[in-house]
Amino acid sequence: MMRQYELVERVQRYKPDVNEALLNKAYVYAMQKHGHQKRASGDPYFSHPLEVAAILTDMHMDEATIAVALLHDTIEDTTATRQEIDELFGPDMGRLVEGLTKLKKLDLVSKKAEQAENLRKLLLAIASDVRVLLVKLADRLHNMRTLDHVPPEKRLRIAEETMDIYAPLAGRMGMQGMREELEDLAFRHINPDAYRTVTERVAEIFERNRTILTDIENALLALFAKYQIKATVKNRQKKPWSVFRKMETKALSFEQLSDIFGFRVIVDTVEECYHALGAIHTTWSMVPGRFKDYISTPKQNDYRSIHTTIVGPSRQRVELQIRTQEMNRVAEYGVAAHSVYKDAGNGPNGAGPTISKDTNAYAWLRQTIEALAEGDNPEDFLENTRLELFQDQVFCFTPKGRLIALPRGATPIDFAYAVHTDVGDTCVGAKVNGRIMPLVTELKNGDEVEIIRSKAQVPPAAWESIVVTGKARSAIRRATRSAIRKQYSGLGMRILERAFERAGKPFSKDGLKPVLPRLARKDVEDVLAAVGRGELPSTDVLKAVFPDYKDERVASVAPATRQEGWFNLRNAAGMLFHIPGRSSSRKSKKKNGKSGGKEAEEANGALPIRGVRGDLPVRFAPEGAVPGDRIVGILQPGSGITIYPIQSPSLTAFDDQPERWIDVRWDIGEEHRERFPARISVTAINAPGSLADISKVIADNDANIHTLSMARTAPDFTEMLFDLEVWDLKHLNRLLSQLKEDKAVSEVRRVNG
Template sequence: MIGADDLVGLVRKYNPKTDETMLRAAYEFGREMHDGQTRHSGEPYFSHPVAVAAILTEQQLDDATIVTALLHDTIEDTRASYNAVAERFGSEVADLVDGVTKLTNLQLSSTETQQAENFRKLFMAMSKDMRVILVKLADRLHNMRTIKAMRPDKQLKKARETMDIFAPLAGRMGMQWMREELEDLAFQVINPEARISIMRRFITLQREAGDVIERITGDMRHELDEAGIEAEILGRAKKPYSIWRKMQEKQMGFSRLSDIYGFRVITEGEEDCYRVLWAIHHRWRAVPGRFKDYISQPKSNGYRSIHTTVSGRDGKRVEVQIRTRQMHEVAETGVAAHWSYRDGERAENPFAVDPAKWIASLTEQFDEEDHDAFLEAVKLEMYADKVFCFTPKGDVVKLPRGATPIDFAYAIHTRIGHACVGAKIDGMRVPLWTRIKNGQSVEVITADGQTPQATWLDIATTGKARSAIRRALRELDRDRYIRLGRELARSAFEHVGKKPTDKALDRAAKTLRLKNRGEVLARLGSAELTAAQVLNAVYPDLAPETGQEVGRDRAVVGLAPDQRFERAPCCQPLPGERIVGITYRGKGVVVHAIDCESLQAFEDQPERWIDLHWHSGRHAAVYVVTLDVTVGNDAGVLGRICTLIGEQKANISDLTFVDRKPDFYRLLVDIELRDAEHLHGLISVLDAESDVAAIERFRDPAQGTVGAAEPSLA
């Protein structure tokens, strides 16, 4: 474990004006608080915070961040409190330590809904002070470096979380070295056999080909000397995980990979970068499609560099990154460069990004009320590469790789997106689903009266576009959804003997943090909220239990103990719908929906009517409902429809084709469902599918009149 003197020495190297007294006090306080605690390896626990602090000194961060690293587990794992830390080290450090503690408690790899909310909390913490996430990333890096001491199941969980969340986040912040190390450490746990195999092949390659890096570096050095360019050349083999990922993407073996070496050329001035590029391209042939100029078009995290790939010695592909020393500092530390110190002063790097503006660029497009869109947009920001395209006036628009003209239109302005009817790329009319490529010029064609189409959700890729389309569609269907939501709310509230009054719905809106009761009903009708959630928001003590399913034998309330029931085949009533029973000989009851047309046949037999209602709670998915669906006659359509039904946790019990046409066919699908909400959610999902032309619930009144004159239970 690094001692206090050694840690102070590491900080003093880049910050001679460091507050040594505070560093030593934090060191002693942390050691005292963690006294007696050990890690899984048996080492003193305090060795971990010290190692995290040492990692942050490599990024030349300020005293407050180093002190936070030393204390980052004290509030969570020791008797120390926020007030105690604030009293000794100030509110700035206490807020940072508290922020790291809250991040540690976030379950970022939980369910989708929780994950969306927790990602929002993560970005909120980052927006308050970026140093919180810098400490958390260093904390995760040291934990991954020492992960072998943990149980195998814990190792795997941590490794997957690191690969899915922390490594991409480090990369998005511009800390590429940390991303690569986190990925490789996680790869070592997730797929150790693959990593060992790649390492062995590397050893074999070096034995057969010699030191390729030294030879190529020498060749580059010669070319730059000939051109009179002063520059530093750094060469390295790529990390095993980077190679493995490339093998998976290109579906080829190690022996066929050629660009497994990377080189960086670091110059003093920006002009020299382009001189180096000329010298390298003059000596070696450039690989088409592998050139990117991030100096003229920087990434949003401040990254600047020229990337090119050339055919080097023996035809081997070599990736080269060319940048100035200041650009290199930002490339190594990313957004953290904003806090870097040199000679006791905050380093003034013109390429360092203001963290507040960087966070704003990430979050400005997110719909605060749409968790799914937020999570989708965050993941796009963290994982997607960018393409640069141009407006007809020459303005640059940055979009994720795979973006379409729909995304481009919404990136310009939401109004332009809503009115889009077509697009031109490089002057040629193209379909809206066309993928935009780097350097293309895009023109959006608009028309008055145009409104967003549901099929655009299948075309758009950016969170901003998809969120705007969803909002527009929600507004277009708002009246219909409100009417349906009101009916669903009425049914759910009646189950517990209540009514969905305006006052009750206002309370639900306040509890659910929605604008008003209309928004509650609209979201209930569009299946974004469940009736149980609305009911729970108003009457949490009366909300139906969701842990145990209601069995079919006790699904209907109002029957005599010896009576059994069957659902009427004409209307196929579901839990959540108002029902009435018709008695038959043998003490049986057939249950109809209250609006079933077949009930007219029993109007002159009031003695056979029984007032019934469904049992409150979560029902088993055993109630068959028939859907009348018209779909496009195209390859794979039926498979996609069946997959969508399965994804909604519904089961197809029968399927009948009733009409076939060259372009469309109509079919009746029997599906086992839980209740009316389940049905509505399923219809909403299928109706949004572009290949579904029409969908409605199938009812046959003729099947309900059998036995009207002479009772007999079928």
């Protein structure tokens, strides 16, 4: 275990004016607090924070960050408190240590939700100071290095969490070395057989190609000497996880991989990067489509380098990366490599400097924090954060030349939301490279995208399944919720207006503001939406605004009388309509002798269905089916065939009985005029005249009501089930559209089983 003076010496090598007192104080305090605690390996627990501190010294972090590493588990695993840390080391250090402390005793249903809330807390802490991230990643790295001592079931969960969250997060922050080691360690535990196979094959290929690699390295050095370019050349080997992932995603064999080995060319200046590139491309042929200039267009994690693949000296493909010393340091250590510090005051408690937030990696983090502020549920947050951690990117441009980086597979909808949420919400189309393209088009590197907008647009909920970025997905969900809330708010407004009118009381939205606390709602729109959804009875709102109000109508009506009232309503509905039989066309067929008796008429003669034998009775499922529906027949042993629309959930009951499925289709000519059954659900305001309004719309649209029932009733609205008779699917859809426009109707939908 590293001694106290050894830790100080490690920091002194890169920071001679180190605050020794702070490191000594943190070392002693953490060692005393962890006392005789042991790790799963049997080692003293204090060895863990000490190793985390050592990892951070390799990254040349300041003494305040090293001290936080020593203290990072004290609040979580010992008797130490935030107040005690504040008093001994200052509030800044206390804030950093608390940011690394997991949330305890979370009252959450799922482990996934707990994981999400801890990640949310960590990201919020990182947003205020990136050193929290550096300590957390070093903490995770040491835990992964010692994961063999953890029980197998816990080991797999930690490895998967590392692969899903912490390794991509390190990559997003530009810490490529950290990311690769985390992936390598996680891969070893998640899929040990694949890890062993890939590692052995890569080692075997390296040994076989050792001479070729040396020859290429010497050829490059000779070329640079010829052009008087001062450069170092190092061969590099692709990591096992990168090899395995590429083989999996592109279905390649080992023999088909051309970039297991590559070469890194390090020069002093940006100009020399392009000088070296010119020398290489004028000497050897470039492989088309394999050139990327991340110097002129850096990645979002601040990575800068030139990538190219050439047909090398021995006619084999050679992958090259050309960069400066500084670019190489940033590629390896990411945000930890930025030498721009803002002095936060090197006082007696060693608050120390903080790394500048003026980086692309931090810009991404701020966008993620914006998504946190929208209040997604834990599972959504975890999913969206994982989406945002994708590494493979495409770079697209706005018509004005602004660069937009997106994950691979992104669409113009993702692009629109990346520009601005309002642009995404009002997107109706897109031009890609000057041509109008579908919104589902997958964008490619260098595409110029122009978004076509309309203020009347509301993003469809179906977009959520198209987009790939967490920001777009969250925005679409919010817009959908907002649209639904607006709809319920409008319905609630009408319900309250009628309720207040019946009570003889004046209604205004301003009148609701003083009683919001009594209604437990934060604003008036919440009240209206709650009434519209049926969560808040209109009588409760009336009593809140007018405490002396008494609902005499409700008080004087006994339950039996109210039930009778609903019975009379049904009777009234029956009286309102002429409800004929299934169809008059059947009678005419019988008179013309085209049907063989009453049983044949009821069974098959009047149903224009192809695909069934003439002697089998045919009937419709309770939810009905209409021409225009795709239909299927289910053989009912002893009772004939039942016709279902293909979208009916009832069909799942027959999934394991394929022998009962019969291929049927409509057989209807223009001369055939007959109505067919369909069931719809209508949710409407519970007020005098509502049913009459709905009935009139149905009648005006030339549809018959066969039966009517009340599926659910509440003080303010009622859900009614109508069994209708309509001509075909177009007729039914037109009727549904007309019903949706009626002011008395909150929701209308077709019932499919």
